[in-house]
Amino acid sequence: MYQKRPGVFMADWWDADGRRHRKQFATSASAREHEHRETALAHAERASREMKLAARTGGGKKPRTEAIKGTIEPAKGKLGVMIPGMGAVATTFVAGVEAIRKGLAKPIGSLTQMGTVRLGKRTDGRSPKVKEFVPLATLDDLVFTGWDIFNDNMYEAASNAGVLDYRLLEQLKPFLSTITPRAAVFDHNYVKKIDGPNVKKGKTKMDLAEQLRDDIRDFKKTSGASRLITMWCGSTESYIEPTEAHQSVKAFEKALKESDEMIAPSMIYAYASLMEGVPFANGAPNLTVDLPVMLELSRKNEAPICGKDFKTGQTLMKTVLAPAFKARLLGLSGWYSTNILGNRDGEVLDDPGSFKTKEESKLGVLEHILQPALYPELYGNIFHKVRINYYPPRGDNKEGWDNIDIFGWLGYPMQIKVDFLCRDSILAAPIVLDLVLFLDLAKRTSELRGLGIQEWLSFYFKSPMTPPGLYPEHDLFIQLMKLKNTLRHLKGEELITHLGLEYYD
Numbered sequence: 001m002y003q004k005r006p007g008v009f010m011a012d013w014w015d016a017d018g019r020r021h022r023k024q025f026a027t028s029a030s031a032r033e034h035e036h037r038e039t040a041l042a043h044a045e046r047a048s049r050e051m052k053l054a055a056r057t058g059g060g061k062k063p064r065t066e067a068i069k070g071t072i073e074p075a076k077g078k079l080g081v082m083i084p085g086m087g088a089v090a091t092t093f094v095a096g097v098e099a100i101r102k103g104l105a106k107p108i109g110s111l112t113q114m115g116t117v118r119l120g121k122r123t124d125g126r127s128p129k130v131k132e133f134v135p136l137a138t139l140d141d142l143v144f145t146g147w148d149i150f151n152d153n154m155y156e157a158a159s160n161a162g163v164l165d166y167r168l169l170e171q172l173k174p175f176l177s178t179i180t181p182r183a184a185v186f187d188h189n190y191v192k193k194i195d196g197p198n199v200k201k202g203k204t205k206m207d208l209a210e211q212l213r214d215d216i217r218d219f220k221k222t223s224g225a226s227r228l229i230t231m232w233c234g235s236t237e238s239y240i241e242p243t244e245a246h247q248s249v250k251a252f253e254k255a256l257k258e259s260d261e262m263i264a265p266s267m268i269y270a271y272a273s274l275m276e277g278v279p280f281a282n283g284a285p286n287l288t289v290d291l292p293v294m295l296e297l298s299r300k301n302e303a304p305i306c307g308k309d310f311k312t313g314q315t316l317m318k319t320v321l322a323p324a325f326k327a328r329l330l331g332l333s334g335w336y337s338t339n340i341l342g343n344r345d346g347e348v349l350d351d352p353g354s355f356k357t358k359e360e361s362k363l364g365v366l367e368h369i370l371q372p373a374l375y376p377e378l379y380g381n382i383f384h385k386v387r388i389n390y391y392p393p394r395g396d397n398k399e400g401w402d403n404i405d406i407f408g409w410l411g412y413p414m415q416i417k418v419d420f421l422c423r424d425s426i427l428a429a430p431i432v433l434d435l436v437l438f439l440d441l442a443k444r445t446s447e448l449r450g451l452g453i454q455e456w457l458s459f460y461f462k463s464p465m466t467p468p469g470l471y472p473e474h475d476l477f478i479q480l481m482k483l484k485n486t487l488r489h490l491k492g493e494e495l496i497t498h499l500g501l502e503y504y505d
């Protein structure tokens, strides 16, 4: 869905035969609703065709991956990680990497560091570590830079964030103090709750993009990195919808030169990175790369992009529980989620514009997992509400409550309550690490680097990205299978379907 001009909104979807359609509406809500309905219908139609085809062909054939079509270049040299937004998540990630390198802590929560991938049959006993199976950069290869509107170096920013114990931070101080922020591209209208002194000046937004491109080239030269990744860990920007300016590179560049107000700072970072051929991941729910212009640039410059908004606390739980209800055909009448959070992210989300961006990202999950179009009696009428309340005493230690109203056999109601006392940045840091290493792998893999969206990385995001009109996959375990099967496929290993009939031959 995008806004063509004031008062004209275009629903944009693909039908079951892969044909693209557009229809004009007077409000964004009606365009979005139409787009969702048509997408769900197309999805249901495709699913039913696949089932009929499987029934006709006997289904169940063991899918063998095709012989690998391309090559994976080795991970030679340093990998530069560039982070717009040196706040709680960014500093917890960088300090964590250094602590692990020094042998002071373990990379808990990281699939690339601790995860394994089963190969072949269950009886084969082959389950190498992910990092031994595919050629990933090592933690020792990582070098860092960042941008922020505040002047604090990584040590000061980590101390202010208050996530990590000061005794650990003291041991990392000499390293963290060397990472100082570059001046940010910032617009107070997009993040109303904060303002800071370390901000770039430019005549137009195109000037600002050029300054960011200079920063990127400078970091590559001074750090000696052979490859780079950009990871947005900046604040959540105010909610906006795509416009005509975001529909192509040509339109976007014209809009940059005219300093169009619909171009948010995060988009300028994304544009600069993709122009430099650097993959970009978005930890926040902002539109940023979820736009036709960025997909076009990503494919053209072979700079992979993936979803938005790290899937950490409450949404992680939602994407585990909702698939269980659907698997057992338990109905859902309501899901009320509320959070208290006291870090700067919580303060930024206290602004209604930034909260709306987050809310959209959190709300999309249930509809896509539960597929009300396929199961109207179970999921056709769900009341779903998400609240985030800024509550300073809690700092980064968020508390997320969920009240879930479900119904079972003969419609009898039941309730589930979840109270997750989590640590936001502790959950986010390993996601950042995995995304850095996997995006670098994608960039070095001939079969992946020109695809644009890396759907196999949906596992890490509240809002996975897909091509226009394709339903995103939110179920955590399907996402994990997609990720691991992608790795198997890249290495020419058999895909794992869990069919298992071969054990009974």
Ligand SMILES: NC(=O)c1ccc[n+]([C@@H]2O[C@H](COP(=O)([O-])OP(=O)(O)OC[C@H]3O[C@@H](n4cnc5c(N)ncnc54)[C@H](O)[C@@H]3O)[C@@H](O)[C@H]2O)c1
Pocket: 084, 085, 086, 087, 088, 089, 090, 147, 148, 149, 150, 161, 184, 185, 186, 187, 191, 194, 196, 232, 233, 234, 235, 236, 237, 265, 266, 283, 284, 285, 309, 310, 311, 312, 313, 343, 344, 345, 348, 423, 424, 425, 427, 428
């Ligand atoms: N921690 C989690 O579990 C989690 C989960 C999902 C998403 N996120 C998102 O990740 C982002 C970072 O979270 P956090 O807890 O580190 O927040 P934070 O407030 O501690 O850090 C964000 C930093 O970004 C800086 N910033 C804002 N706009 C900028 C710009 N245009 N350029 C450069 N710097 C800019 C701010 O000054 C701040 O230092 C937020 O958008 C948050 O919503 C976090």
